[in-house]
Amino acid sequence: MTELAGNTQHIIELIYLVASALFILALKWMNTPATARRGILAGEIGMVLAIGGTLLQHGIVDYKWIAIALVIGSGIGVPLGLVQMTAVPQRTALSHAFGAFCVTLVGTAEFYLGTPSIPGFKMSVLCVEVILGGLTVTGSLMAAGKLQEVLPQRPITYKGQNFVNLALLASTAVIAVYLVHNPGATHLYPVMVGIALVVGVMLVIPIGGADMPTVISLLNSYAGLSAAAMGFVLNNKLLIVAGALDGSSGFILSVIMSKAMNRSFTNVVFGAFGQVAASAAGAQEARPVKSASPEEAAGILAAASKVVIVPGYGMAVAQAQHKVRELYDALTKRGIDVRFAIHPVAGRMPGHMNVLLAEADVPYDRLMEMDDINGDFPQTDVSLIIGANDVTNPAAKTDQSSPIYGMPVLDVEKSHTVMVIKRSMNPGFAGIDNPLYYMDQTLMLFGDAKVFVGNIVKELSSTHS
């Protein structure tokens, strides 16, 4: 019997080994759109193998409830996989929460099964698992709530915020150390998890919309690390591999996002983002701007030979991506070269704009990264900015007092004409004024992005074509 169990265990380990390789291949194939779907297949096969292998495990007696739970989970997963593309950021945040929820629950179950005799090493990784898992659950739920706009999106800051957060985190660490030495202290365990849950809320409270890409990436990384810690607790190498891959992926994305916002690395690690500079909200003298109608805008676009469209979160909010594609088609048909300039932090999560434009059937070879297109702005006739603000703010390059000074931005002001579609002159979410709007070559197109772009398209198709 034990020999049989031992053999089965070896088979399971081998299956896990194959699954780990498939997971790595899945990510490797994700590097270009041409092979990416093969990557999904590899991931799916790995997943099915791993789950199948686990069911062979000696000691599993209750298959009925496993099946029921798998079916319910799939039932929840399908609608979550079918959400609108504009809802992808909040869906992603929600799935970070689900992943961390699973990890925290398993850690908790392991604790109560093992107490009072849990070896020190196992207890310490278990604490890492549930602390990281716990704060990721509530942090991600907060992020999802802000993105779905059921929670106030405004950053909430108060004096000594970082101190409070560090003190809370330190107290979980103290309890964790105590639990490692006294794993029988079952009354302290819920306190530790409870504080971790509070920390998650506190970490995301000061986050505004513009910081969401960094936060989502960071939560992704935490979710991965907590899963890796769970792998140590259960001595499951497949989990360690998957957690390490997810953790490093989230980490790399956070670093890319923080660089694109000119935030330091430590700033990211300690989650001290969202320091809202109390920028000159009062200093808003009415400076003159030039505005234009859809007819005028269409005329200028039709006369151009090189156009760059700069999309931002405003395009997502207005659901304007399909109209933007129509504009792209109308201009391309006239022989105008149209490209899209994608800032790394445009939108609410890494790659957000690319997915929306791909959804609208814009070919992805027209989507340019910031570094690749910045040199081309001087040769660009028209830059059309749709719902983007801070990522085009030239003050980031020139004004040392600007809260976003030093952030890499798109050099739109170098193009011959700049057109900005914007609802009104209210400064953007971060409350930072954009000098671009007052420049000589800039025309403001006031209105809803979807409606305005639609009107330009109408105008382009009615005048000769």
Added chain:
Amino acid sequence: MGSTLIDGLFVFMLAAFIGFEVIKRISPLLHTPLMSITNALDAIAVVGAIVLVGKHESRLSFILGILAVIAATSNIVGGFLITDRMLRMFKTSRPTKP
């Protein structure tokens, strides 16, 4: 115990390095699908939850296990589904140039 820990750390270290090298090469174009697929892969934590449910060692571990399986499975199914939907949308310029 000690060697298990060291084994685990070796695996973690190697996987983290592979992760860095592989993910560094991923085009920013695909960062959103990348995040949703790593989410799905991360839900491999379901294996730990399945064992909890299947072994039914205590009422608490059984219930927590069921909830954990549900949460992870929804991530697996939803994550793969949405990644596939996103990737199907990425198309290159039509071959017929005007």
